[in-house]
Amino acid sequence: MAHEETDFRVIIGYVCNMEIEYLGTPANLKSHLNSNHRIFETKKNNGSKDGCVSESESEFEEEEDIREKDDIKLSQKKVDHLNKKIINFIVKTCQPLSILESDAFKELLIELNRKYEIPCR
Numbered sequence: 001m002a003h004e005e006t007d008f009r010v011i012i013g014y015v016c017n018m019e020i021e022y023l024g025t026p027a028n029l030k031s032h033l034n035s036n037h038r039i040f041e042t043k044k045n046n047g048s049k050d051g052c053v054s055e056s057e058s059e060f061e062e063e064e065d066i067r068e069k070d071d072i073k074l075s076q077k078k079v080d081h082l083n084k085k086i087i088n089f090i091v092k093t094c095q096p097l098s099i100l101e102s103d104a105f106k107e108l109l110i111e112l113n114r115k116y117e118i119p120c121r
Contacts, residue, residue, distance in 0.1 A: 017078055074115050083119050 011020045020032050099105050100118055109118055
């Protein structure tokens with residue numbers, strides 16, 4: 001059976017772990033960044049060194065929009081990935097397992113994503 005080569009690559013988002021087809025142009029990537037992360041390409045650089053800006057001028061103005069996205073349930077794959085990262089953090093930084101019960105640690109995880117449930121010891 002002959003293998004047909006395709007001219008696309010699958011890119012996995014660093015932040016969302018979503019698979020995006022790259023077909024040789026940035027159209028799918030731009031659409032994904034626009035609809036899922038509120039990142040837009042600028043038409044004029046206006047002296048900015050990076051090529052993207054957010055819809056608002058302040059990151060703090062976007063906090064409410066970010067919170068609305070937190071209402072989406074995390075996939076099991078994402079939960080497993082986050083659990084592994086937390087375990088890795090605990091082991092590599094020699095943290096006690098009781099850090100999982102720390103109010104400050106819980107607040108941090110809730111701030112990152114309200115739908116994420118802290119793994120039990």
